Amino acid sequence: MTAIELRGVTKEFADVTAVRDLDLTVEDGEVYGFLGPNGAGKSTTIDMLLDLVRPTAGTVRVLGADVATDGVEIRRRTGVLPDGFSVYDRLSGRRHVEFAVESKDADDDPDALLDRVGLDGDGDRPAGEYSKGMRQRLALAMALVDDPDLLILDEPSSGLDPAGAKEMREIVRAEADRGATVFFSSHILEQVDAVCDRVGILRDGELVAEDSVEGLREAVGGEETLEVAAAGADDAAVDAVRALAGVSGVTRDGDVLVVNCASDAKTDVIAALEDAGVTVADFHTREASLEDLFLTYTEGDAVGSESDSGRSVSGPTDQDSVDSDAAAPDPDDSDSGDHDAPDDDAAAEEVDR
Ligand SMILES: Nc1ncnc2c1ncn2[C@@H]1O[C@H](COP(=O)(O)OP(=O)(O)OP(=O)(O)O)[C@@H](O)[C@H]1O
Numbered sequence: 001m002t003a004i005e006l007r008g009v010t011k012e013f014a015d016v017t018a019v020r021d022l023d024l025t026v027e028d029g030e031v032y033g034f035l036g037p038n039g040a041g042k043s044t045t046i047d048m049l050l051d052l053v054r055p056t057a058g059t060v061r062v063l064g065a066d067v068a069t070d071g072v073e074i075r076r077r078t079g080v081l082p083d084g085f086s087v088y089d090r091l092s093g094r095r096h097v098e099f100a101v102e103s104k105d106a107d108d109d110p111d112a113l114l115d116r117v118g119l120d121g122d123g124d125r126p127a128g129e130y131s132k133g134m135r136q137r138l139a140l141a142m143a144l145v146d147d148p149d150l151l152i153l154d155e156p157s158s159g160l161d162p163a164g165a166k167e168m169r170e171i172v173r174a175e176a177d178r179g180a181t182v183f184f185s186s187h188i189l190e191q192v193d194a195v196c197d198r199v200g201i202l203r204d205g206e207l208v209a210e211d212s213v214e215g216l217r218e219a220v221g222g223e224e225t226l227e228v229a230a231a232g233a234d235d236a237a238v239d240a241v242r243a244l245a246g247v248s249g250v251t252r253d254g255d256v257l258v259v260n261c262a263s264d265a266k267t268d269v270i271a272a273l274e275d276a277g278v279t280v281a282d283f284h285t286r287e288a289s290l291e292d293l294f295l296t297y298t299e300g301d302a303v304g305s306e307s308d309s310g311r312s313v314s315g316p317t318d319q320d321s322v323d324s325d326a327a328a329p330d331p332d333d334s335d336s337g338d339h340d341a342p343d344d345d346a347a348a349e350e351v352d353r
Contacts, residue, residue, distance in 0.1 A: 001028045001064055003150050003181035004049065009058030011044050011205075018044040020205040022058070026183055026198075031176045033192030034185040036202035037298045042185040043083050045202070046154050049183070050080060063150055076104065079148035081156050081184075085139040089128025093119055093138050096127055097145070106146035113141040118167055132159035140171065151175055153184035157191045169195045189213070189294040201297045209297045216293060223248065224263045225292050229281040230273055231255040237276035244268050249296050260296045 004026035011019040019041040026032045036042050047053035048060050051067040051074075060067045062074045087096065097110035114123045117137040122130070127138060136159045143151060153172075157165040172182050172195050186192050192199055193213045201209040201216075209216055230237070238257065242250050246265030251258045259269050266285065273280055 002026065002061070003028050003030065003063060004032075004183060005059075005061040006045070006048075007059045009045075009048065009055045009060060011041070011048060011053060012056045013044075018205055019048070019055075022202075022205070022207060024200060024207060024210075026181060028181055029176065029179055030197045031172060031182045031195055032184075033196035033199040034183060034202065035187065035189060035192065035199055035294065035298075036185075037187055040187075040202040040298070041205040042187075042202055043154060044205075046083070046152060046183075046185060049152060050075075050078075077149040079143035079145065079151045081136075081139045081143045081151075081153040083154035085135060087127035087130065087135055087138065090126050092124050093127050093130065093134075093141075094123035096138055097123075097141050100142040100145045104146045108145050110141075113144055114138075116144065116171065117141045118164070133161060133164050136160055137164065140168065144171070144175070147178065147180070149180060151180055151182045151184070153182065155186060156184050157186065157188070165191060189291065201294070203298050213293075216297070223260055223296070224266070224285045226259040226261055226266050226269055226283060226285050227253075228257045228259060228269065228273065228283040229255060230257050230278045231281065233257055233273060233276075233278045237273055237278050240272045240276050241269055244272055249299060251295060251299055258295075260292065 002025055004024065006022050006024040009019055009022040009024075010017065022041075022045065024045075034042055034045070044053060048055050049062055049067065051060075051071045054068065063077055065074055067074060093114060094110050097108075097113050101108050101110060111120070111123060114120055117140050119134060119137050119141065122134065127135065130138060136156065140153075140156065143153065151172075156168050156172075160168060169191070172184070176182055176197075184192070189199075196213065198210065199213055199216060200207050209219070211219065233252075238250055238252070241247055241257070241259060244261070244265060245268075246262035247259060247269065249260040257273075261269055263285075270280055270283060
């Protein structure tokens, strides 16, 4: 069975197309890393999986059901770690987990879940005293309630220290071993390496690559990163480099141009810069890191180009938005249902983030 299936999904907010004609399939039991730079459309896609935002076009199916009509059943089987999780300051961490257990009518031991996410000993403290990383751990404990068939984690490593990020990866792997499907977003490729079966890279709302991390590496194989100290390089010089055969991306890091290119294109790069009147003070190559790989897919045309996507990128607006405080439980609201999703009749047309 497919755990997640998006077909031709587009989401437009006023003059911003956040997601564009997206086809995406995640199979049952897969760990899928959903990557992209800031503003690529990851959270919007996740909001559509949760029916917090309705697509402008296309269909969204989760766990074999239509999110628009079967939201209650889907949410019962799904654990969510939302972006920007907010806590109830005065309530203890344990009370948050208890609430998640009650809202799913489950029988998990809250202390066992707190223990699992490394919050043993902190369960009695008010969550308002928790650090950012502790809040993230708490959100994960709540997402794990009732052994969900699908875990949707939005930037789960955000705020975690390296040990916390490693523990998060171990939990993700353990959940997959149990048979759960895990879909999580990140803008850091390192965090999904070693834990994801497959990675999809989103850029300007479109899926620009989808493969295992190893497959992505192979796809850009033979590439090297050339760092050129070229203080005087203007946009025309950068464009000349970008136009060369064998060059897949150019970014600027201060006075240094970082060029992803085939190894036999290096001399052409230097020659093109010199032809453009640029004095090359120094250059060297470095091994492709995961970060380079990510940049190759997401920022290949980022330097010196006018908005090449044709997309107007403005900040979120309040237009047509509703306030959706879906992240934290409301212990005073006995009808509030799952902590991680709105009631059906409250399904938000748009989310104010
Ligand atoms: N409610 C909204 N109203 C208007 N524009 C929005 C709204 N929500 C998102 N957008 C826009 O849609 C685009 C994608 O945003 P989204 O939050 O989905 O990106 P993201 O990949 O999750 O980014 P980040 O990594 O920074 O969280 C951005 O241009 C953003 O400004």
